[in-house]
Amino acid sequence: MTRPLTVTTPIYYVNDRPHLGTAYSTVVADVMARYARLRGREVSFVTGTDEHGQKIERKARELGLEPGAFADEISPLFREAWRALDISFDDFVRTTEPRHEARALDLWKRCLDRGDIYLGAYEGWYCVADETFYTEKELVDGRSPTGRPVERVREPSYFFRLSRYREALLDHYATHPSFVAPEGRFNEVKRFVEEGLEDLSISRTSFSWGIPVPDDPEHVLYVWFDALASYLAASRWAPDAEVVHVVGKDILRFHAIFWPAFLLSAGIPLPTTVLAHGWLTVNGKKLSKSDGAGVDPVAAARAVGADVLRFYLVREIALGKDGDFSAEGVLARQGELANGVGNLLQRFVKTIVPRATGGIVPARGPLEPADEALARAAEAAAREAASAYERALPHRAVDTIWGLVTAANRYVDETTPWVLAKDPSRRERLDTVLATSLEALRFLSVLLSPVLPERCRELAAQLGLAGSLDRTGEDVWPTAFGAIAPGTRIAPGAPLFPRIEPDSASSILATLGATTR
Numbered sequence: 001m002t003r004p005l006t007v008t009t010p011i012y013y014v015n016d017r018p019h020l021g022t023a024y025s026t027v028v029a030d031v032m033a034r035y036a037r038l039r040g041r042e043v044s045f046v047t048g049t050d051e052h053g054q055k056i057e058r059k060a061r062e063l064g065l066e067p068g069a070f071a072d073e074i075s076p077l078f079r080e081a082w083r084a085l086d087i088s089f090d091d092f093v094r095t096t097e098p099r100h101e102a103r104a105l106d107l108w109k110r111c112l113d114r115g116d117i118y119l120g121a122y123e124g125w126y127c128v129a130d131e132t133f134y135t136e137k138e139l140v141d142g143r144s145p146t147g148r149p150v151e152r153v154r155e156p157s158y159f160f161r162l163s164r165y166r167e168a169l170l171d172h173y174a175t176h177p178s179f180v181a182p183e184g185r186f187n188e189v190k191r192f193v194e195e196g197l198e199d200l201s202i203s204r205t206s207f208s209w210g211i212p213v214p215d216d217p218e219h220v221l222y223v224w225f226d227a228l229a230s231y232l233a234a235s236r237w238a239p240d241a242e243v244v245h246v247v248g249k250d251i252l253r254f255h256a257i258f259w260p261a262f263l264l265s266a267g268i269p270l271p272t273t274v275l276a277h278g279w280l281t282v283n284g285k286k287l288s289k290s291d292g293a294g295v296d297p298v299a300a301a302r303a304v305g306a307d308v309l310r311f312y313l314v315r316e317i318a319l320g321k322d323g324d325f326s327a328e329g330v331l332a333r334q335g336e337l338a339n340g341v342g343n344l345l346q347r348f349v350k351t352i353v354p355r356a357t358g359g360i361v362p363a364r365g366p367l368e369p370a371d372e373a374l375a376r377a378a379e380a381a382a383r384e385a386a387s388a389y390e391r392a393l394p395h396r397a398v399d400t401i402w403g404l405v406t407a408a409n410r411y412v413d414e415t416t417p418w419v420l421a422k423d424p425s426r427r428e429r430l431d432t433v434l435a436t437s438l439e440a441l442r443f444l445s446v447l448l449s450p451v452l453p454e455r456c457r458e459l460a461a462q463l464g465l466a467g468s469l470d471r472t473g474e475d476v477w478p479t480a481f482g483a484i485a486p487g488t489r490i491a492p493g494a495p496l497f498p499r500i501e502p503d504s505a506s507s508i509l510a511t512l513g514a515t516t517r
């Protein structure tokens, strides 16, 4: 029995609506969750919305709303966006829910009981946009390191004894080499901790939109202390489960330093890995709604399909690096899918197989080197893609799988089944080529399904394997080539990735592009 997987996305601030940039963490986490389920692992996939804090309170007031009413309006947009992108989350946490508040307060109480929380006064810089305290030396030209305005704050505050955890954190890092990935980011974290840690202000008094501190309701919990506790909603936790937090590089410090320190204090096991990814950028800048840029995932999914967007995000951003967004790029990826996988399926299920066998998958006869080569390529792709998915390198998994797509297309070009079909004496050879090609497509339906869940279900259905990707709790990852059963009846359907006519291309570009300027 393999270990359960808990995977989380950051919970999203409700001051911004969801956009394609924020969707990246969620798509990566979903690919991991879906891959693990295909391997028969039990998965707990948690996402949600981060609704407290000064940033949300101010935004709500600007709009003349109560923060709670404002959050009630925005939070469902995230659910809707993730549904539109076929995100298979198991739980959606809102930090305004009583069950979450209880968890955050339990975390507080545990740290308090450990003697790690004390009352003091905070004097320094606070950036509301980042919801982060900064020291004087961290400021760049009087702004936060992210270039946003900071405010001088002086207020009574509860502190967490972060300084106490320097050694324990460094020990944990040393003994858990995959605690932060990629490695370069891990080194940044280690350097930061080595330089020494100051105690962390974990309550605020200058506004009230938050979870009140027990026995001192003038204070509300610092929004990050509050938000990180959302992860404890996971139905399985370490060490029983592998716990992976998928986060953007901008919020690594909270996850790799503060969060494990809170957990060490509370006596709760630490997550397994914090996976820090890069950004989707426009003209080199992080794509964001508040800068007037950002694509609505629901409109985009309606325009090109959820799977094309997922494929675009996974293929465009090498996990850990940034990737530049372009609407044309999305269409190019749609073309890649149409030409690579869509056409291949279409050729077989629409024409060759129905004509040659009446729509039945034939048995393979004696194998020739070309058949053997494709079989080995498929098996190698399955092994290598599995390893890439497991190492949280989904872009590499897709690259590897694309090698198989290319090999399968080349195989068909070289074995020319449409020529074989004209010569009754080559019947056995034709059957072998058909069965081999259909089996390659079956491999692709599984290997690509973490990224293209809906299109791969359709691909499998057209191969006559409807339901083969349903959650069974069994490991359905393909290993040995040749498992497609002779006698299976294919079920031709519409093209998987329909060709986009020039007219609709310009309207799609408008949907994807108009909002990015």
Ligand code: MSP
Residues within 6 Å of the ligand: 009, 010, 011, 012, 013, 020, 021, 022, 023, 024, 025, 050, 227, 228, 229, 230, 246, 247, 248, 249, 250, 251, 278, 279, 280, 281, 286, 287, 288
């Ligand atoms: N609320 C905090 C997270 C709390 S987790 C306990 C937060 N929210 S956020 O809405 O600002 O960002 C959520 C995630 O979206 C972060 O991982 C951030 O890196 C990611 N992204 C926001 N814009 C992005 C891009 N343009 N590209 C890729 N990811 C981006 O931080």
